[in-house]
Amino acid sequence: MKTYDAIVVGAGHNGLTNAAFLAKAGLDVVCVEKNDYIGGATVSRNLYKDWWYSNCSYVCSLLRPEIYRELELHKHGLQVTPYGGSVQFMENGDYYGSYHDEEVAYREMARFSRHDADAYKTYSADTMRQCRFIRDFLLSTAPDPTSFKPKDLMELARIGGKFMGMGEERMYETIRFWTMSVAEYLDEYFETDVIKAAFSGSGIIGTALGIHSPGTAYVLLHHYMGDVDGNVGSWGFARGGTGAVSKAIAGAYQAAGGELRTESGVDQIIVKNGKVTGVALENGDEIHGHIVVSAMDVKRTFLTCMNKSDLPEKFHKRVENFKIRGSSGKVNIALDGMPTFPALPEGSSLYHSDMHFIDSMERMERAYDDWKSGTWSQDPYIDMVIPTLSDPTMAPPGKHFMSCFVQYCPHQIDGRRWTQEEKEAFGATVINQIANYSPDFKDLILHAEIRTPQDIEDEIGITEGNIFHGELTMDQLLFNRPIPGYAQYRGPINGLYMCGSSNHPGGGIMAAPGANAAREILSDLRRPNTVPENWGDD
């Protein structure tokens, strides 16, 4: 029976990226996927007539341009179109909009507070400074601070050098920033509740923390540090939905000779004599390989797909304790036409923006309280977009696809599986909140797909449906991600590697964990590196 050079488990965007770089280095690679479609949570699905749903991830910003370019994703059909701005609808009938045009954005902010409008420049510079600091480390392996290997020492020196280079005051600021809450961070700049509420959303998306929880300032950064065409902080839509990203990466992978097998869920990663030898599939087949790279989250990899007896005891315990909590759901809607939002001026560019329906910090925190009590937010934070306003390929002309990311939404209700009634009630909560600001919205709904974290776990396989494959808190970042001592994509067993978002630098459609893991694997195999260097901002 054939023995592959490498078996990559999971055809999400990180698994595919990893597989593509390995295949480009000349390795004989097979990538196995449990579903009958590829992409994992980076997927476009045809769930209703001619509509294509970005039914998990829905926007694109973090995808490393170095990887985009190296894999020539445009030649495999990927187009990422930026979209601008956001709007916060308010209970009093007003709204706060943020605009692409700097001066328009300023005037809008000054409508609420001239103080805040002027403070924004400093806020923006301070946040950008943190972005610059972290962006440099996205496309490199986090150094192990306990290691004396030259590579680790050099990388530590590089981080240290960058850090020291900030100067004393900014070093203090940076340490505070990495540990403080997004609410405290925003309080240092702004006085207007709705403006703070608007910015705070990025601090909690995808995490089971509230705006007052320590560490959420960093999460804000995670949503700011991406870019579209060099515009740091911009977001874009993949033409054809986010599935176009994984399709393009798969295209590059297959062009490099890689093999893709769908409907091939892995039951067990096989270990013999302290070394992995392949995988056993759910259908009973076995595939042999010299190495196995898991793109699954760390819990699924080690707790579900491996024998406990094959793993070091302490490692196993650490994996069990890894925080990966379901906190967000999705409601995906096919619309018969464009809903109107009477608060907005006709033809406003804000129709093309991210829409939100929470206008105060109090409401943001209350939404979290419901999650802590084991249920979904009755007044949720929704991040709503209508990509079909710029993408003609996802719905028939004049019709639309609406994606609602909803927070908070627990993995289970009071510790048990969701019932169908609860799921529908969750969907209704979301639809009603939007309908409060759009009277014709409900009548335009043709079909809605409601996805709880449980559904995402069941279908995609991500533990608790956590979009980042694990919380982005300091104890689970950089050399601590996923487990201290295992932050360089190597598992605790010979020949076993990890390339999913549970690894540095974390979740989002970034492709960096997959690429970084490929670099480490190729180095272990003494193969030429195919993974591009970070371009740097300077």
Place this chain on the structure above:
Amino acid sequence: MKHEPVHQGRLKSPFYSRLERLDTVNEWHQWKGYSSADQLYCSDTEYFAIRNATGVFDLTPMTKYRITGPDALDYLNRLVTRDMAKIRPGRVAYAVWCDDNGQVIDDGTIFHLREGEYRLCSQERHFAWLKAAAIGFDVTITHETDDVAALAVQGPTSYSVLSKMNLEGLEELKPFGLMHFDFQGSELMISRTGFTGDLGYELWIDPDKAEALWDALFEAGELHGIRAIGTTALEMARIEAGYLAAYEEFLPADETVRTGVSRSPLELGLDWLVDFKKPNFNGRRALAEEKRNGSTWRLVKLDIEGNKEAHHSYIFSNAKARGGNIGFVTSAVWSPVCKQNIALGTVKTPHGKPGDTVWVEIYYQREMHWNRKMAKATVVDKPFWFPPRRGATPPGPY
């Protein structure tokens, strides 16, 4: 003798009223005397209208001549370097024309409207040259820039938009083809041409019907993402398509002061446009000699590492800049659709063969301070952006 005083200030195209209505940023420049928008609301969004939906650009100021008469074909064959006999009625040809030294005066498109009836479009004005070249031919050359209003309708949904305008047979129109239609009693000419390298069309009509055409077009395009665009967005698409622009990649030879600053078609990568099988055309002798002896310059398409745009950069054969520069960048842009740092440039032969590595000296500014980077670049021979939809006939829905 009394005369109309010469028009002061900028001319307004027949589409101006519609552009003005959509304009939110008030950024205009002048193009051959006409007001032309840099951007109307946001050049980034306008660029993506071209690549994602449909962008509409007012190209009325483009210089246009009508060429008719029994000798029209012979005249054009004498004027331009390519064989115009192959361009049947209903077809369009990209062409260059040269002076007697084989140096390019301009490039442009020649529309074979009907048997023996042509329209020549170019960036620059060449009436004097066209007249001079016509000696001995029975042709009539008419300047018609202001008599024809024109729109470029470019992007993946452009066919979907136009298909809603009762234009029978448009689905059969191939790239570089043209067709005539009736639009409210006037003749509407549509060519499948453009400056974006994407699926796209150009619409040509009597200025009296310009506003009505615009309104019909935007009504048809409402559900297909139609947007008016300015020059900034178009320029980005132009570089991605690898097209030349006068005053960027070459200077009209008859307007140059210094010797050695003009270019021949062979030096612009346009060998395929020079047909030596033709017994005679302007510049033939000089070009034949250049072909024998080799050219001095070569136009290159560069794929440059990193993400810093290489505007006006010197090009070197090595990273240390030894031996002085071998040329310079003529147009540069970060390509949002290819996610590539691209440029067109001109280098001295034998440098710049496809596949060669060259080095580009890039200066860029970060918070007031200037930095310099020597970036590695690969010479490529294909356009940076060449989607399959560009050539599909009939075109797809998007």
